[in-house]
Amino acid sequence: MPDLEIPRKAVYRLSLYQRCLQRLQENEVETVSSQALAKAAGVKPTQLRKDLAYFGQFGKRGLGYDVGVLAGSISEALGRTRLQPVILIGAGNLGSALLRYQGFRKEGFEIVAAFDADPMLVGRAVQGVPVRAEEDLADFLAGGAVKMAILAVPAEAAQRVANELVGSGVQAILNFSPIVLEVPGEVVVNHVDLALELENLSYFVR
Amino acid sequence: MPDLEIPRKAVYRLSLYQRCLQRLQENEVETVSSQALAKAAGVKPTQLRKDLAYFGQFGKRGLGYDVGVLAGSISEALGRTRLQPVILIGAGNLGSALLRYQGFRKEGFEIVAAFDADPMLVGRAVQGVPVRAEEDLADFLAGGAVKMAILAVPAEAAQRVANELVGSGVQAILNFSPIVLEVPGEVVVNHVDLALELENLSYFVR
DNA sequence: ATATGTGAACGGCTTCACAGCC
DNA sequence: GGCTGTGAAGCCGTTCACATAT
Known part of the structure; x- marks a missing residue:
């Protein structure tokens, strides 16, 4: 896992994505595309995917991302699993x-x-x-x-x-x-x- | 004067430089080098000079910048001449x-x-x-x-x-x-x- | 000698294009 | 067909090297 190679701005945006995911979870949405999530975060879909790629592969091709799984993965990536x-x-x-x-x-x-x-x-x-x-x-x-x-x-x-x-x-x-x-x-x-x-x-x- | 071509970050830093210049004025310092001012602002001298170059030429080669003149020029460049x-x-x-x-x-x-x-x-x-x-x-x-x-x-x-x-x-x-x-x-x-x-x-x- | 101003090189982030998988 | 993952290209800001002025 390359850790110190990740652009600071990307880390910044991860928090943004996670916040959007939380809203989706509250609305019981189960799946999002990079397009939809990117729009909510105010970025381009390709950038969202690139940002996520720094940490791993979380999506299903042809389908999108499972909201719960992605939220959890980002939490872990950010080290924000506890208070x-x-x-x-x-x-x-x-x-x-x-x-x-x-x-x-x-x-x-x-x-x-x-x-x-x-x-x-x-x-x-x-x-x-x-x-x-x-x-x-x-x-x-x-x-x-x-x-x-x-x-x-x-x-x-x-x-x-x-x-x-x-x-x-x-x-x-x-x-x-x-x-x-x-x-x-x-x-x-x-x-x-x-x-x-x-x-x-x-x-x-x- | 190319106006909309100036990097947003550069404009940001101009405010920073100006704040440093104000402190120098209070201490009645009359001249600064790009090196000294850059250090105070936490940036590299070349970057300071590049940032200033977007707006004009304010320094004297071999000498440095006149604190008062530079402060005034930046104020004008930022459009911050009045409340x-x-x-x-x-x-x-x-x-x-x-x-x-x-x-x-x-x-x-x-x-x-x-x-x-x-x-x-x-x-x-x-x-x-x-x-x-x-x-x-x-x-x-x-x-x-x-x-x-x-x-x-x-x-x-x-x-x-x-x-x-x-x-x-x-x-x-x-x-x-x-x-x-x-x-x-x-x-x-x-x-x-x-x-x-x-x-x-x-x-x-x- | 010293310090600015600036074209050119560099580096890193963003965007594109498309391969890969569902 | 649709959408993700990613190498390649493009872009923009920073840094370098040096010409220029005092």
């Missing part, structure tokens, strides 16, 4: 909105703890998740159970916190701060830059 | 966090109105921005002054609201709902899919 624990750093405006966001749990993620530097916020609980002091971060991560973190702190603090996370064994960071994080090669960072997205859009309005 | 009005639809968890988010204004955007379908939220004001009833959306947009919208409504409502926005002349949508919007070719959509970003990350943790 993933995640921590959140920064429980301000954006952070607490993320804590309340139901979409994460729905896709198999659980925010198990939140951290903030502000004593005013520490001790509270948002959506049942306690907000802890940032000093306790390293202790909490010492167990090694948590490998993913969401970073929603101000720009000035982001790199420092990121260093701390990496030092404590976090392998993946979803970064909402408007700075480019420097991390070792083995750590993966996805950057969601809200202002940048708006700015990018504004280029296209005349 | 852009934006509306927000969906003032729930995420929506109200976005209303409070200061990063937009800092980059030249102003959320001038918010809309929600929930009568409980309508009439309130968040961060000085009034939340209006969703029925009033078309009326508000009738003036044609607002060309950009942020969509933070539940998945079920997203496509319907998007249609309404497009029908009222909105040209660019920043979509936070977890569905792929179908819009006419002349409308630009940037999709920020929070759950998808996490899922993508989880693939890379072993």
